[in-house]
Amino acid sequence: MKTFPRSARFGLALAVGIAGLLGARHVAFASDHQDTADVELNPSQDMTDFYAFPGASSDRITLVLNSWPVITPAQTGTTYFDPNLLYQIKVDNTGDAVEDKVFQISFRGTGASQQVEVRGPMTPPVVGAMNNTISTSAPAVSGAINTTLGTASGIQVYAGVRDDPFFIDLEQFFRILPDRKPVTGALAALPSTASASAFRPAGSAVNFLQGFNVLSIVIELPTAMLTAGGNAKIGLWGTISR
């Protein structure tokens, strides 16, 4: 039961792409759970969200790459990162939308003893989406999943199961889209045009993702390790590739 029916796929793309604006108290987000049939059938390579926000101090930044959507509490103990995938967080610090630095995150083994290896930030071995290769350099941080690794003054890493922080009133979303209106039952009497034009207010809305978990890769580090040439503005995005 790790896959949603396709009809329930979250093809929402609420904010595709991401730009973390350093120095501002913005929480940028994107969410695209189960956006294609391929990733729906292979949840390990389904990146649900990528977040960037200020770290524990004003000179640090936190990056979060989430994958494997809708893990139920019962599935939590048996869901792990795919050791055959390469997870990457890419950084453009020159404003040309081409990565200048990259984190490469990979995993060894499966099960509770799975190990994470984080390489970077470093010059990308390959630029672009295709033909990714993993760097031959030694990992900057490595160790067991579900553990906080590294140092608070340098690079800190956590990889493991966390509560899905994204929220959406998904059933209300289906009411906003008229072609998903129920044709029987209590909601059938609603007009065939859109029966709602906005999400329900706080107190009435139901967060569909409440209670579900995801696999998170969290990296916190000094912002200066990502910027270059005095330019505080950077672009950030994540990829998962085979």
Place this chain on the structure above:
Amino acid sequence: MNRITPVGVVVASLALVASVATAVRTTAATTPRRQFDIAAERAMHDADIAFYSSRVTRDPTGAIDHLHLAALYLQRARERAAPADLGRAESEARMSLANRRAHNSEAWHTLALALVGQHKFLEAHDAADSLLSADPTSSGPRSLVGEIDLELGRYLEADTIFTALDRRSAEAPVLARVARWASLRGEAEHARDVLAAAREKVHHQAGTPAEQVAWYDLRLGEMALAQGELAEAAGALQHALDVAPDDPRILLALTRLALARHDGKDALHWANAAMNAGEDPLAFALASDANAMLGRRDDAARMFRAFETAIKAAPANAWHRQWRLELLDHDRQVPAVLSQAELELHTRPDIYGWDQYAWALHHAGRDNEARVAMQNALKWHTQDALLDAHAAALGLPR
């Protein structure tokens, strides 16, 4: 009356095959098998049922959680032969569809499977038709409609569907249904080849529940049993048992195999195991047969009384055919079974419906009518030791 121990009673429950939709990650035909922990899977399913139950309470107007809950109940019904879970699956699927019918074809699928599991074939056909309307190009929905056609005795309609789907590239559940169709048409060798191909696919498919993996070996075993290939049946059932050691359906099949081998002791062992693992009253009847084979008349009578008590809990029109055949073989409730068999023919004039009716007529002492009915059961040339035995008892050539 002649007392016949059926070698193999084919259980028409192919629709309980999962809609396997996980990616194939390993393709080599003989690569190492997956390791299974069915106990852990069951525990997870129980926990997920609790999780999604709380979610539908929190937001009963949604469709997705009801659908997940329906699928989980359906899975649990398969794993434990628990009929109440089939009713729950049907109810949850209907609630999902009530909340959202558009873009909710998986709920139609789950509903159809839950209905087939309860032998509500006409309703299941309607649900499968709705699924097919929503997804007209996929082979899965078409094969499901075809499977239900087979159950309803609509063989010409099924022929049209399965002739087009008889390709090795099809998904495992589709192949399993093709195999069932071929088997009923008397193409036993082709049926086993196709089912074996389906089994290979499933064994290398990540994410398929262990119960469903075991089901393919169970079906191979049942098919071999029906064709009198007892050694082959034993091998296939052992494979199934390795994956799902306490699956009641596998234990019942092993009981039937032991009875076919006239091994009363072994049959009693498996029947007892089936009694402990599931809720199918058939286990009591087969235990009765095993005891009779061992010369334990009192125990045999006691077990059969338990069987009759257990099936009273189900409405008579929902009795499984295997239960009815057991009653007939013990000359119990013959008029009631005959009446049910005759009534059922109005909606399910399939091979085993005619066979059941013929056998009831035979036990009612109406052999001339029984022979006419049996001719209808035999006209598709199905290779099945049960049909052979019944035909022989009626003096019909095979």
